[in-house]
Amino acid sequence: MVAPRSALLDAVGALPQAVNPLALSLNECPFPPLPAVRSALRACDEAANRYPEFLPQRLRSLIARHDGIAEEQVIVGAGATGVIMQVLHAVTSPGDTMVMATPTFDGYPIFAQMARLRTVTVPLDEHGRHDLDAMAEGARQARVVAVCRPHNPTGTIEPAAEIERFLTRLPADTVVLLDEAYVEFLAAEHRIDGPTLVARFGNVVVVRTFSKAYGLAGLRIGYGFCAPDLARELWRMQLPFGIGISAQVAVAASYSAESQLRQRIRMIAAERRYLQMRLRALGVYSTDGQANFLFLPGRPTPWPEVFDGSGLQLRHYADGGVRITVGSRQSTRAVLSAVTAAS
Numbered sequence: 001m002v003a004p005r006s007a008l009l010d011a012v013g014a015l016p017q018a019v020n021p022l023a024l025s026l027n028e029c030p031f032p033p034l035p036a037v038r039s040a041l042r043a044c045d046e047a048a049n050r051y052p053e054f055l056p057q058r059l060r061s062l063i064a065r066h067d068g069i070a071e072e073q074v075i076v077g078a079g080a081t082g083v084i085m086q087v088l089h090a091v092t093s094p095g096d097t098m099v100m101a102t103p104t105f106d107g108y109p110i111f112a113q114m115a116r117l118r119t120v121t122v123p124l125d126e127h128g129r130h131d132l133d134a135m136a137e138g139a140r141q142a143r144v145v146a147v148c149r150p151h152n153p154t155g156t157i158e159p160a161a162e163i164e165r166f167l168t169r170l171p172a173d174t175v176v177l178l179d180e181a182y183v184e185f186l187a188a189e190h191r192i193d194g195p196t197l198v199a200r201f202g203n204v205v206v207v208r209t210f211s212k213a214y215g216l217a218g219l220r221i222g223y224g225f226c227a228p229d230l231a232r233e234l235w236r237m238q239l240p241f242g243i244g245i246s247a248q249v250a251v252a253a254s255y256s257a258e259s260q261l262r263q264r265i266r267m268i269a270a271e272r273r274y275l276q277m278r279l280r281a282l283g284v285y286s287t288d289g290q291a292n293f294l295f296l297p298g299r300p301t302p303w304p305e306v307f308d309g310s311g312l313q314l315r316h317y318a319d320g321g322v323r324i325t326v327g328s329r330q331s332t333r334a335v336l337s338a339v340t341a342a343s
């Protein structure tokens with residue numbers, strides 16, 4: 001007898017999060033995959049007895065075609081996490097230096113430690129943006145620099161021209177991870193032209209993921225693209241049979257449902273603007289977030305106290321700030337009611 005679906009999800013610890021509208025600590029999409037993606041996932045179960053492609057060549061082509069780059073420029077991994085580790089394994093040796101902002105995506109220090117790198121951290125400026133001058137200075141002896149745009153946790157972006165100026169200041173053999181995990185939430189005028197950028201800077205790897213806007217965090221799929229020479233080096237580290245069939249099918253189905261996906265992304269961005277506006281009316285400032293979350297800097301009443309007992313799962317920072325994933329109106333209401341009650 002087949003166990004009920006919920007029991008199976010529960011057995012792997014996925015159920016509480018999947019149905020919890022207050023789980024706002026990981027910047028996931030709060031909605032289940034699009035109907036077309038779900039039915040594609042159901043349809044691929046009959047192929048589960050077979051390995052996926054030895055190296056994900058077809059997926060690579062699919063992504064390349066979608067993003068307007070050559071397929072030999074693309075690498076694929078288990079989330080952006082897998083891609084970043086692949087880059088670190090390919091280009092660093094233990095003891096090399098990695099430069100990153102602070103605060104930043106929690107993964108970077110973990111990945112650096114796994115690759116046995118030294119880390120140099122550079123505080124954000126007062127607007128929650130990268131201090132690119134200080135990072136360029138810190139990167140003189142570094143092998144890798146991570147720049148995350150929009151930034152996690154502040155959601156801010158630096159103008160494309162500033163990023164380009166920063167890149168011209170770096171040594172040509174310092175690899176730059178331009179982490180665009182949230183790029184799909186950016187308005188067109190704020191996006192960087194990735195293919196042109198990597199054509200100009202042979203040391204830049206643009207990193208993207210299907211975990212955020214595409215809402216497929218549980219399937220673990222991400223990719224990177226860069227100049228062909230560097231990509232060849234990175235592809236050598238491509239894990240055999242490393243990307244499961246369901247992940248590959250979900251990408252194909254997502255690309256076929258692009259207009260619904262864009263509609264969902266617009267809805268999440270609108271919800272973020274709404275929450276920001278309502279918080280502002282309550283006297284609460286947030287950084288200029290451009291992704292699917294808001295960052296509220298610390299203030300006299302500590303945020304953990306404000307949200308205590310609300311049931312909300314949020315990411316609290318040592319400097320007193322808090323990051324809140326945005327998406328559903330239900331979670332927006334819960335955040336607003338906790339803040340209102342504490343005002």
Ligand SMILES: Cc1ncc(COP(=O)(O)O)c(C=O)c1O
Pocket residue numbers: 026027078079080081082105107148152179181208209210211217221222
């Ligand atoms: C900036 C940034 N990069 C990478 C990741 C990792 O994403 P993935 O699920 O693709 O490994 C995250 C996840 O929160 C992130 O915020």
